[in-house]
Amino acid sequence: MSEENWIEVGSTDSIEEEDLIRFDHQDKTFCVYRLTDGFYATDGICTHEAVHLEDGLVMDDEIECPMHQGIFNIKSGEALSPPACEDLKTYPVKVDNDKIFIKID
Amino acid sequence: MKKNIIILGGGQAGIYAAREIRQNDSESNIKILGEENLLPYERPPLSKDFLLDKKNEDDLYFHSIEVIKNENIDFENVLINKVDFEHKKLFSKNEDVYTYDSLLISTGSDNKRLSLDNNLSDDVYYLRNLEEAKIIKEKVSDKNKITIIGGGFIGLEIASSLSQLQKKVTVIEIGNQLMGRIIPKQIADLVQNTHIEQGNEIILNKQIDKIIKKNGIYEILLNDNSIIETDFVIAGIGSTPSVKLFENTNLKLDNGIVTNQFCETSIKDVYAAGDVCNFYHPFYERNMRLESYQHAQNHGICAGKNIAGVKTEYTSIPWMWSDQFNLNLQLTGICDDYDEIIARGNDINNGVIYFFLKNKIIKGACGLGIAGKVGRDIRITSKLTEKNTIVDKQILSDQNQKLNKLIQKQ
Ligand SMILES: Cc1cc2nc3c(=O)[nH]c(=O)nc-3n(C[C@H](O)[C@H](O)[C@H](O)COP(=O)(O)OP(=O)(O)OC[C@H]3O[C@@H](n4cnc5c(N)ncnc54)[C@H](O)[C@@H]3O)c2cc1C
Ligand code: FES
Numbered sequence: 195m196s197e198e199n200w201i202e203v204g205s206t207d208s209i210e211e212e213d214l215i216r217f218d219h220q221d222k223t224f225c226v227y228r229l230t231d232g233f234y235a236t237d238g239i240c241t242h243e244a245v246h247l248e249d250g251l252v253m254d255d256e257i258e259c260p261m262h263q264g265i266f267n268i269k270s271g272e273a274l275s276p277p278a279c280e281d282l283k284t285y286p287v288k289v290d291n292d293k294i295f296i297k298i299d
Numbered sequence: 300m301k302k303n304i305i306i307l308g309g310g311q312a313g314i315y316a317a318r319e320i321r322q323n324d325s326e327s328n329i330k331i332l333g334e335e336n337l338l339p340y341e342r343p344p345l346s347k348d349f350l351l352d353k354k355n356e357d358d359l360y361f362h363s364i365e366v367i368k369n370e371n372i373d374f375e376n377v378l379i380n381k382v383d384f385e386h387k388k389l390f391s392k393n394e395d396v397y398t399y400d401s402l403l404i405s406t407g408s409d410n411k412r413l414s415l416d417n418n419l420s421d422d423v424y425y426l427r428n429l430e431e432a433k434i435i436k437e438k439v440s441d442k443n444k445i446t447i448i449g450g451g452f453i454g455l456e457i458a459s460s461l462s463q464l465q466k467k468v469t470v471i472e473i474g475n476q477l478m479g480r481i482i483p484k485q486i487a488d489l490v491q492n493t494h495i496e497q498g499n500e501i502i503l504n505k506q507i508d509k510i511i512k513k514n515g516i517y518e519i520l521l522n523d524n525s526i527i528e529t530d531f532v533i534a535g536i537g538s539t540p541s542v543k544l545f546e547n548t549n550l551k552l553d554n555g556i557v558t559n560q561f562c563e564t565s566i567k568d569v570y571a572a573g574d575v576c577n578f579y580h581p582f583y584e585r586n587m588r589l590e591s592y593q594h595a596q597n598h599g600i601c602a603g604k605n606i607a608g609v610k611t612e613y614t615s616i617p618w619m620w621s622d623q624f625n626l627n628l629q630l631t632g633i634c635d636d637y638d639e640i641i642a643r644g645n646d647i648n649n650g651v652i653y654f655f656l657k658n659k660i661i662k663g664a665c666g667l668g669i670a671g672k673v674g675r676d677i678r679i680t681s682k683l684t685e686k687n688t689i690v691d692k693q694i695l696s697d698q699n700q701k702l703n704k705l706i707q708k709q
Binding site: 212213243245246249250258259261262263276277 | 620
């Protein structure tokens with residue numbers, strides 16, 4: 195695991211519990227979530243149509259797309275409810291000194 | 300007990316019911332009978348991404364044939380044209396007989412047709428299924444001026460798609476606003492502005508008197524004596540539940556098949572789900588008919604559970620969407636019975652929402668925004684509506700405050 199792939203997203207208090215923030219890096223968009231048991235990251239765009247998931251609702255371990263209510267599991271990326279049927283990519287997250295990092299491949 | 304379960308109508312409600320039955324019952328035979336020679340597919344893209352060539356036929360199917368076969372669900376392409384509820388039999392045109400122990404009717408809805416007093420009924424096109432979408436796509440390719448009769452969701456979505464294909468589009472609506480049956484005027488006007496900005500002509504408060512064909516061009520005469528010249532006519536003037544088959548039976552009909560909250564019809568062992576139903580909603584304590592993606596899915600699932608013996612009430616709060624140009628419109632709950640309206644936002648780039656309250660309790664909301672800008676708040680509104688919540692109006696009207704707070708307080 196090379197160190198340089200860990201990208202700093204921001205401080206842990208920038209995300210409220212059961213919520214998410216959008217994080218743009220180079221030409222890609224990610225969503226970083228704070229769930230009751232820690233931080234998680236996925237691609238920031240729905241797999242159904244090109245819509246930002248940042249406007250979606252986080253409920254338990256799920257993110258619901260704001261456009262057509264497709265639902266994904268935040269931890270596994272699995273598409274749980276149509277019209278979304280393609281899984282969402284997930285990324286490793288670590289917290290170091292109250293800062294959140296995600297590992298982008 | 301192993302049963303013969305037949306699902307009449309291979310659309311969205313039908314396939315979701317079939318899979319739900321299988322989840323709860325591994326033994327029974329499940330057979331879907333569908334008039335269209337296609338596995339169940341999504342209709343929303345037909346008026347949008349399919350016309351725009353952003354999605355093709357293969358992108359529309361809910362499930363592949365492998366998934367359906369693996370779950371041991373049979374699909375047969377057949378048009379049923381007679382039913383005998385007393386002997387639990389269905390008949391096809393070729394007199395094939397299908398016998399059931401339990402039947403689900405999920406025949407969807409049919410487009411209303413314009414009544415034209417000349418022979419032009421074949422010259423007016425309608426959109427309900429993939430076949431019709433393909434025909435429209437092919438026919439408009441060499442046309443320029445397109446007229447759409449009816450300013451409802453489907454008409455406006457087609458108008459948006461054809462405008463994006465550089466067509467000159469005119470929409471004629473009989474009412475004094477677009478989407479008048481269910482969308483509040485404030486939102487309808489914002490949608491109308493976008494159509495106009497994008498070059499579409501919107502004519503309100505006008506009725507068609509006549510359509511005349513002259514040298515391959517159509518002249519549409521309106522009731523104020525004005526004439527619209529056009530190369531192609533599409534009508535989207537609403538739909539009716541597909542119940543023709545049952546008209547001379549003892550199945551109770553009233554604006555669709557009347558069902559209770561368990562998707563049961565007036566006849567024992569006969570269930571119905573989706574667009575075709577006028578179902579009892581226990582939360583609203585009245586019957587309603589809905590034509591939406593979310594309803595077809597959830598109602599199908601609920602019917603599936605009840606058919607498999609898992610008694611389940613249907614309680615989903617209504618929700619639907621429409622996509623036109625880069626706008627996404629969403630509606631939840633019931634927005635026609637209120638004593639107060641609260642607005643959130645005034646710029647569609649960040650989303651504009653109107654909340655409908657009665658006796659201080661939130662009843663529903665309608666919102667419009669670029670892409671999914673209103674989605675989260677509309678979803679939260681569904682949850683608040685479900686719980687009969689008295690809401691903090693100041694939070695509702697202040698776009699700087701997240702509505703998440705309101706559900707976390709529950
Ligand atoms: C163009 C279009 C765009 C839409 N866009 C949206 C949208 O953006 N958002 C939204 O929320 N909803 C939208 N909808 C609505 C949504 O697609 C429907 O509410 C949903 O498909 C209803 O599902 P259903 O299973 O009840 O009926 P359907 O999906 O219509 O399926 C019924 C099936 O039964 C078959 N059938 C009927 N009679 C017989 C018979 N006698 N024998 C055999 N088969 C029979 C029909 O051929 C059909 O295949 C749209 C609908 C259309 C047509
Ligand atoms: S864009 Fe996400 S479900 Fe459609």
